[in-house]
Amino acid sequence: MATAPFIIVAIDGGAASGKSSSSRTLGEQFDLLHVDTGSYYRALTAEMIRQGVKPDDLPGLRSALAGLKLGTRLNGRSAEMEIGGRVAGEEIRSREVNDAVSHFAAIPELRTALLTYQRGLADVARARGFHGLVMEGRDIGSVIFPAADFRFFLHADAGERERRRAGQGLQDQIRERDRIDSSRKTSPLTCPDGATSINTTHVTLDQVVQQMAAALATKLRPA
Ligand code: DC
Secondary structure, three states: OOOOOOEEEEEEEOOOOOHHHHHHHHHHHHOOEEEEHHHHHHHHHHHHHHHOOOOOOHHHHHHHHHOOOEEEEEEOOEEEEEEOOEEOOHHHHOHHHHHHHHHHHOOHHHHHHHHHHHHHHHHHHHHOOOOEEEEEEOOHHHHHOOOOOEEEEEEOOHHHHHHHHHHOOOOOOHHHHHHHHHHOOOOOOOOOOOOEEEEOOOOOHHHHHHHHHHHHOOOOOOO
16 A cells, blocks of 8 residues: 655744634645744743853853753644743743743854754654644745645735734734844744745735645645
């Protein structure tokens, strides 16, 4: 009997570009393990703040990172990252973390600490019997899984993205975070060569998901 295919889907884009909603929906439709890597950068940022480490204190950051034990907990289809056995809570959406996360995410040592961990989640997905992995972030199609079966890059006008965040009742420094995320030296936010770029400004989430799902369905039957 032929084994079912296992696919890796990379979804990158700026804040409020539609990554989370579309990747969660695709996860449901195709039985994929869903990974929100932004929440991992947020959790590490919250941990650095808790330990009193500032982004410009490289020795302090290195020693804090070396002391961290990362693990994975599955919550339904979602792969949550444990730090020292604990999954971070709502504090990762706080104003303090929001303002600091792009500064920590620009530090190569911090990105390296997450690189192997993120790649290893493909093995977790296989071992748990999922039909694949859908990972969202800023550098998934460019650095983490450049050979992913599908790579999407979502973007939308900043004004529209600010309206979306406000509609969720959240305050977010979207333009400032995107500026820092796009201009950093290591793994900047960019549409990688060969990725499918989708402008989500004037289309509904359903339309975005339909476009992506049609592509995935060429390799994998919906669950
Ligand atoms: O997706 P998000 O807005 O929750 O991500 C929070 C921050 O984490 C974002 O401003 C930049 C950083 N990030 C990153 O540098 N690389 C990723 N793959 C995911 C997020």
